Amino acid sequence: MTESASAFPVPTVVGTTLEAHLTAGTRGAPGATGELGSLLNALSLAVRIIHTRVRAAGLAGMLGYTGETNVQGEEVQKLDALANEILCAVLEKSRRCAMIASEELEEARVFKDSGKYIVCFDPLDGSSNIDVNISIGTIFCILRAHDGGASLLQGALQPGTKIVAAGYSVYGSATTLVLSTGHGVHGFTLDPGVGEFFLSHPSIQCPERGTTYSINEGNQSRWDEPTRKWAQWIKSEDKAEGLPYGHRYVGTLVADAHRTLLKGGIFAYPSDRKSPGGKLRLLYEANPMAYLFEQAGGMATNGVDRILDIVPKGLHDRTPLVLGSKHEVATYRAFMRGER
Numbered sequence: 001m002t003e004s005a006s007a008f009p010v011p012t013v014v015g016t017t018l019e020a021h022l023t024a025g026t027r028g029a030p031g032a033t034g035e036l037g038s039l040l041n042a043l044s045l046a047v048r049i050i051h052t053r054v055r056a057a058g059l060a061g062m063l064g065y066t067g068e069t070n071v072q073g074e075e076v077q078k079l080d081a082l083a084n085e086i087l088c089a090v091l092e093k094s095r096r097c098a099m100i101a102s103e104e105l106e107e108a109r110v111f112k113d114s115g116k117y118i119v120c121f122d123p124l125d126g127s128s129n130i131d132v133n134i135s136i137g138t139i140f141c142i143l144r145a146h147d148g149g150a151s152l153l154q155g156a157l158q159p160g161t162k163i164v165a166a167g168y169s170v171y172g173s174a175t176t177l178v179l180s181t182g183h184g185v186h187g188f189t190l191d192p193g194v195g196e197f198f199l200s201h202p203s204i205q206c207p208e209r210g211t212t213y214s215i216n217e218g219n220q221s222r223w224d225e226p227t228r229k230w231a232q233w234i235k236s237e238d239k240a241e242g243l244p245y246g247h248r249y250v251g252t253l254v255a256d257a258h259r260t261l262l263k264g265g266i267f268a269y270p271s272d273r274k275s276p277g278g279k280l281r282l283l284y285e286a287n288p289m290a291y292l293f294e295q296a297g298g299m300a301t302n303g304v305d306r307i308l309d310i311v312p313k314g315l316h317d318r319t320p321l322v323l324g325s326k327h328e329v330a331t332y333r334a335f336m337r338g339e340r
């Protein structure tokens with residue numbers, strides 16, 4: 001062996017790749033065809049491509065707006081549009097998708113020679129933080145196309161209880177992919193040198209209780225009385241209840257949810273006078289997050305109902321969203337019911 005070769009110790013531990021984890025997860029499962037695993041691998045490819053574009057956006061003239069407005073009435077950012085194109089192309093090529101629904105597309109897109117799944121996604125979450133180098137992400141969930149009824153569209157409008165897999169990526173100090181196929185929640189970190197996701201957070205459990213709350217306090221004047229009362233309470237001084245909580249708010253759902261999933265506490269985007277139906281979207285923001293939080297032992301509600309029980313009426317329905325540890329979310333709901 002030459003001098004130089006021995007200078008680099010052979011890595012003793014090679015992590016579990018996403019692919020190996022997914023294969024192990026479906027091996028021997030009744031009726032498993034590997035199609036879901038291959039679809040999730042396609043989604044991880046899209047995330048890796050988006051990761052490279054986000055990191056170099058400032059050098060490639062990819063910051064700023066396209067000049068167009070999307071179905072949400074929001075100005076479309078160049079990276080939003082690019083991330084959407086990447087996901088559409090990768091998912092079409094995967095031949096595992098019958099249809100996709102995206103935050104950036106008014107209508108759902110049906111693919112020929114299709115597979116048996118529907119993917120709903122927010123290609124780049126946290127648009128207000130894209131240009132200022134603060135964590136952003138991609139959010140997705142997967143449904144069986146023909147479980148919802150005759151039409152494919154009905155397939156996308158199934159309640160979250162019908163989700164077969166969900167996940168999100170965070171493009172932050174590291175690029176992380178968190179996902180579940182109904183057997184717990186697992187986190188993977190991208191090794192940019194290798195271009196591969198390795199298992200870094202197996203079997204994530206959302207702590208029963210936390211010490212932080214996350215809400216846009218700037219909306220306080222628009223909240224209803226129960227929400228204002230809850231926000232006052234969580235900032236009040238009460239040692240026995242562990243109050244006051246610390247306030248953390250990034251303004252990117254994936255980042256605020258990721259912190260809450262790992263550390264516990266509560267994230268809330270309630271309805272208010274400006275957004276009476278809530279701001280966040282049910283199909284590709286609230287449902288995937290609610291599925292992951294429940295899989296990790298946490299909770300997700302719109303203040304009254306369980307998010308996953310809500311039956312969508314349209315692709316871009318909005319909903320109030322409250323996510324977090326069981327203790328905090330149950331307490332929040334008690335305030336909304338006037339029990340506190």
Ligand code: FBP
Nearest residue numbers: 122124125126127128216251252253
């Ligand atoms: P998009 O960026 O995908 O439109 O998502 C909405 C969002 O940016 C969430 O990520 C975040 O939680 C929320 O809106 C922030 O809203 P606000 O700026 O009103 O606090």
